[in-house]
Amino acid sequence: MTLSAPAQSRTTTKFIPLLRLQGVTKRFLNSRHNTTAVEWLSFDVYEGEFVCIVGPSGGGKSTLLNLIAGLDAPDEGQVLFEGEAVRRSGPERVVVFQEPALIPWLNVRQNVEFGLKLRKVHGVELRARVDRALELVHLRSFERAYSHELSGGMKQRVQLARALAVKPRMLLMDEPFAALDAQTRDGLQLELQAIWADMGTTILFVTHNVREAVVLADRVLVMTPSPGRLKSEIPVPLPRPRSIDSHAVVDLAAQVRAELQHEVGVSNEPGGADAR
Ligand SMILES: Nc1ncnc2c1ncn2[C@@H]1O[C@H](COP(=O)(O)OP(=O)(O)OP(=O)(O)O)[C@@H](O)[C@H]1O
Ligand SMILES: [Mg+2]
Numbered sequence: 001m002t003l004s005a006p007a008q009s010r011t012t013t014k015f016i017p018l019l020r021l022q023g024v025t026k027r028f029l030n031s032r033h034n035t036t037a038v039e040w041l042s043f044d045v046y047e048g049e050f051v052c053i054v055g056p057s058g059g060g061k062s063t064l065l066n067l068i069a070g071l072d073a074p075d076e077g078q079v080l081f082e083g084e085a086v087r088r089s090g091p092e093r094v095v096v097f098q099e100p101a102l103i104p105w106l107n108v109r110q111n112v113e114f115g116l117k118l119r120k121v122h123g124v125e126l127r128a129r130v131d132r133a134l135e136l137v138h139l140r141s142f143e144r145a146y147s148h149e150l151s152g153g154m155k156q157r158v159q160l161a162r163a164l165a166v167k168p169r170m171l172l173m174d175e176p177f178a179a180l181d182a183q184t185r186d187g188l189q190l191e192l193q194a195i196w197a198d199m200g201t202t203i204l205f206v207t208h209n210v211r212e213a214v215v216l217a218d219r220v221l222v223m224t225p226s227p228g229r230l231k232s233e234i235p236v237p238l239p240r241p242r243s244i245d246s247h248a249v250v251d252l253a254a255q256v257r258a259e260l261q262h263e264v265g266v267s268n269e270p271g272g273a274d275a276r
Pocket of ligand 2: 061062063174
């Protein structure tokens with residue numbers, strides 16, 4: 001199934017997808033038996049879109065992001081970025097992980113600088129990019145702080161700044177707010193909506209939390225349990241910014257949850273991140 005260009009996308013005039021998956025399958029050999037992590041995945045993402053992926057634990061979501069990031073290769077099918085097969089990682093596709101892995105002996109600013117220096121960005125350009133990224137995540141006043149002085153939410157904002165400073169064409173976010181308390185997560189969702197509106201970076205965002213998906217996405221892709229396939233696509237035609245407690249968000253989240261209810265171990269986890 002190749003999913004069509006979304007009616008709600010800001011970029012419906014652009015019909016060449018930034019990302020195209022064609023029949024992507026990935027298997028792993030796990031302690032002497034084969035696991036098919038994702039199977040026959042085909043979908044498109046258009047420039048400027050915000051697409052969320054929800055699915056059961058172990059359903060291949062991180063595997064999918066790794067394939068798009070070029071950190072792993074499919075066994076079958078193709079991942080195309082701007083029409084070219086993805087063969088390796090690159091600055092145009094940057095991953096933001098659930099656990100922010102900051103370098104403890106570098107302060108916030110130096111952590112954001114680190115990846116840019118590796119990419120030979122120096123001098124005025126380096127300073128300007130880091131300033132802008134820290135401003136976007138509201139961390140200018142903490143630029144000299146070290147990792148152990150930061151809250152979980154602040155660490156995640158540093159990781160986001162580090163990714164944004166690279167100016168990727170696509171941000172790949174793997175449950176980036178899952179480890180945070182609800183209040184911090186709500187704040188970061190609002191910030192991310194504002195950053196996305198400001199920068200226009202295309203975002204592919206994996207989450208267990210269906211309300212989070214509805215707050216953030218132009219459309220939500222629902223995956224099946226292992227092996228991960230696409231079950232359905234739910235457009236989110238709601239005006240932004242969206243509040244996690246608005247009736248429209250709650251109603252649409254119920255629709256996404258109903259799609260997941262047939263799937264094992266996701267929406268029925270008591271107290272799980274997707275519970276609300
Ligand atoms: N590097 C690997 N080596 C072997 N098996 C792997 C590897 N990465 C993932 N798998 C397997 O692939 C399947 C999908 O895992 P994946 O981490 O992609 O799921 P997920 O949807 O991200 O789960 P979660 O929601 O819990 O993060 C699992 O069965 C897992 O054991
Ligand atoms: Mg995962």
